[in-house]
Amino acid sequence: GESVGLHLPTLSVQEGDNSIINCAYSNSASDYFIWYKQESGKGPQFIIDIRSNMDKRQGQRVTVLLNKTVKHLSLQIAATQPGDSAVYFCAERAMNRDDKIIFGKGTRLHILP
Amino acid sequence: KAGVTQTPRYLIKTRGQQVTLSCSPISGHRSVSWYQQTPGQGLQFLFEYFSETQRNKGNFPGRFSGRQFSNSRSEMNVSTLELGDSALYLCASSAGTGGYTGELFFGEGSRLTVL
Numbered sequence: 001g002e003s004v005g006l007h008l009p010t011l012s013v014q015e016g017d018n019s020i021i022n023c024a025y026s027n028s029a030s031d032y033f034i035w036y037k038q039e040s041g042k043g044p045q046f047i048i049d050i051r052s053n054m055d056k057r058q059g060q061r062v063t064v065l066l067n068k069t070v071k072h073l074s075l076q077i078a079a080t081q082p083g084d085s086a087v088y089f090c091a092e093r094a095m096n097r098d099d100k101i102i103f104g105k106g107t108r109l110h111i112l113p
Numbered sequence: 114k115a116g117v118t119q120t121p122r123y124l125i126k127t128r129g130q131q132v133t134l135s136c137s138p139i140s141g142h143r144s145v146s147w148y149q150q151t152p153g154q155g156l157q158f159l160f161e162y163f164s165e166t167q168r169n170k171g172n173f174p175g176r177f178s179g180r181q182f183s184n185s186r187s188e189m190n191v192s193t194l195e196l197g198d199s200a201l202y203l204c205a206s207s208a209g210t211g212g213y214t215g216e217l218f219f220g221e222g223s224r225l226t227v228l
Binding site: 042045046049089091099100101102103104105106 | 117146148154155156157158161169171203205216217218219220221222
């Protein structure tokens with residue numbers, strides 16, 4: 001079935017270090033990927049996106065990497081800050097699914113002082 | 114610019130009842146999507162509306178329904194509530210259809226508890 005999954009449910013990172021959150025997808029027709037951040041008590045918030053014709057995209061302190069060969073994408077957060085504590089979701093769109101945006105189950109990022 | 118507004122924020126119902134949740138999208142946004150969020154299943158796509166038409170539907174039973182009005186506001190309804198319907202229901206709006214851009218703008222959700 002449709003699945004966008006995450007390798008680790010919880011990731012603990014020292015403040016100031018870089019964080020890497022991984023995500024695997026199964027649909028080879030997926031052509032667009034998005035990362036969302038959800039803080040406690042709030043709805044998910046868009047972080048960064050990448051289309052399948054790219055393998056890397058950078059934003060402010062965040063980088064998304066896409067490896068279509070192994071159907072894997074990652075979110076890298078540089079110099080992790082306490083405000084980065086949240087659940088991070090990867091999401092995908094596949095043209096063979098009427099362009100629905102499908103979310104993965106999420107990884108909780110915990111920042112250690 | 115006001116964000117996505119969902120009402121009510123919290124509600125408690127009993128099994129067998131029905132519930133209606135409301136979503137007001139960002140002004141100018143014509144697409145509204147609904148998601149169910151639970152600890153075990155994460156964010157599950159319910160449906161998407163664009164210009165008053167249901168554009169996409171997820172794998173939920175017919176008890177889950179929705180609609181969109183001419184002002185882009187949307188409602189979703191769950192009839193004959195079951196315990197497993199307890200969840201956070203999230204609404205998201207976007208300027209184009211949800212599939213065109215992944216930049217969905219989410220509300221804070223309506224937390225439904227079914228007893």
